[in-house]
Amino acid sequence: MSAFPPRLVARPLHRDRRGSIAVLVALLLPAMIATAALILDGGLWMIERARLQIAADAAANGAGYLLAVASLRQQTATQQQAAFQAVAWSEAEGATDGGKLIGTLASPIGVTVAADFSQVTVTLTATAGSVLARAFGVAPPTLTATATEALKPAAACVLALNPSEDEAIAVDNMGSVRASGCGIFANSSSSEAISLDSGTISGTSVGTVGGIDLSNSGSNVFSPAPGTTGAAPVADPYGAMTPPAAPTSCDFPPGTSFTAWKATPYSFDPASGTNVFCGNTTIGGNGSTDTFAPGIYYVVNGNLTFNNAAITAASGVSFVLTGTSPGGFLWTNYSTTPTQMSAPTSGPTAGILVWQTCGSGGDAADNSMAGGSTLVASGAFYAPCGSLDMSNNAQLVAAAAGGMSVVANTIEVSGSAGIAAAAAAAGGGGTRPRLTQ
Numbered sequence: 120m121s122a123f124p125p126r127l128v129a130r131p132l133h134r135d136r137r138g139s140i141a142v143l144v145a146l147l148l149p150a151m152i153a154t155a156a157l158i159l160d161g162g163l164w165m166i167e168r169a170r171l172q173i174a175a176d177a178a179a180n181g182a183g184y185l186l187a188v189a190s191l192r193q194q195t196a197t198q199q200q201a202a203f204q205a206v207a208w209s210e211a212e213g214a215t216d217g218g219k220l221i222g223t224l225a226s227p228i229g230v231t232v233a234a235d236f237s238q239v240t241v242t243l244t245a246t247a248g249s250v251l252a253r254a255f256g257v258a259p260p261t262l263t264a265t266a267t268e269a270l271k272p273a274a275a276c277v278l279a280l281n282p283s284e285d286e287a288i289a290v291d292n293m294g295s296v297r298a299s300g301c302g303i304f305a306n307s308s309s310s311e312a313i314s315l316d317s318g319t320i321s322g323t324s325v326g327t328v329g330g331i332d333l334s335n336s337g338s339n340v341f342s343p344a345p346g347t348t349g350a351a352p353v354a355d356p357y358g359a360m361t362p363p364a365a366p367t368s369c370d371f372p373p374g375t376s377f378t379a380w381k382a383t384p385y386s387f388d389p390a391s392g393t394n395v396f397c398g399n400t401t402i403g404g405n406g407s408t409d410t411f412a413p414g415i416y417y418v419v420n421g422n423l424t425f426n427n428a429a430i431t432a433a434s435g436v437s438f439v440l441t442g443t444s445p446g447g448f449l450w451t452n453y454s455t456t457p458t459q460m461s462a463p464t465s466g467p468t469a470g471i472l473v474w475q476t477c478g479s480g481g482d483a484a485d486n487s488m489a490g491g492s493t494l495v496a497s498g499a500f501y502a503p504c505g506s507l508d509m510s511n512n513a514q515l516v517a518a519a520a521g522g523m524s525v526v527a528n529t530i531e532v533s534g535s536a537g538i539a540a541a542a543a544a545a546g547g548g549g550t551r552p553r554l555t556q
Contacts, residue, residue, distance in 0.1 A: 403428025462498025
């Protein structure tokens, strides 16, 4: 018989586990350290990814200002790419303190510029830094950040509203449509929504829902080329305005045409009741001079014709062609002296110089300007249901102190005639770039 009972010998051996725990800790320690290293470096990589995005935003912002440099568009594609690359890299380096805030910033960087210079996209790549992960065989990841800078869309100050017409904006035979600080746009979905044949179309931007048809004429000037096609329609800038109600009585009886052809000055003044004309109305002729006091002048169911008119005053005025069958605005002046007119700055027709409303059938007569004279206007020519046809060297130009826009169903300019629209001096449609992505 043994001197020690078996359970007394076995009990100390059963309870003593200190050695096994030490072995377990030794086995798990490398994995625990590796996990801690990944957690530490993972946090670092998240920080570096955020810094890389900031750098991409800065690079795109800097390069975006080159979009508005007109002279750069005339350079070769290689020269353009080099210019955008240089600016983008400089901005990215500055945002990352020479790359110190990020592991390894790749060079060259990705820079993509839209063909129409409407936007630039910058893509930065960098190999992330590492504190401990690399020691455990974990390679740092490649980080990527992308940012896009686009030109702020220029407001359209020459706009054809027709949704499907061929040649909704047509310029030919040395005609010209220019827009300073604003855009030219056709809402037509036709493949030939904008047509140019021996003339000039030039604006801050040129675009259409449909397509652009350019002849092979060596006389064509189209800028910025190639223009934007397949764009979304542009909203009617005056569509939310309610046209003044057609007057129920006329200062000149219905059915009676009015002609201001006196050799002595003829003064029109809403305060004296001479502002509602019914039927065809002609201003000018026989060397007369005419003045218009500020206010709204209505022509109900008739054309408003300016025929060799010498207008010596027309400030703060609106001409509203209205009724169930609105007539057209017909400009047949041949004077070499420009005519000055400006729209009201307040009231129901604020900003609109000529307003041709839509008739009961949703249409209106054609409007035309011909004769070689110049109308210097501040305000809008607005004919949402009627066309504007310009020919024979007539000119519709923006006044130096204010903007001028043309919004019509369709617009045609030919025979050396011209439209020179412009954004208003305050808050016009500029080209300042903005970060979009």
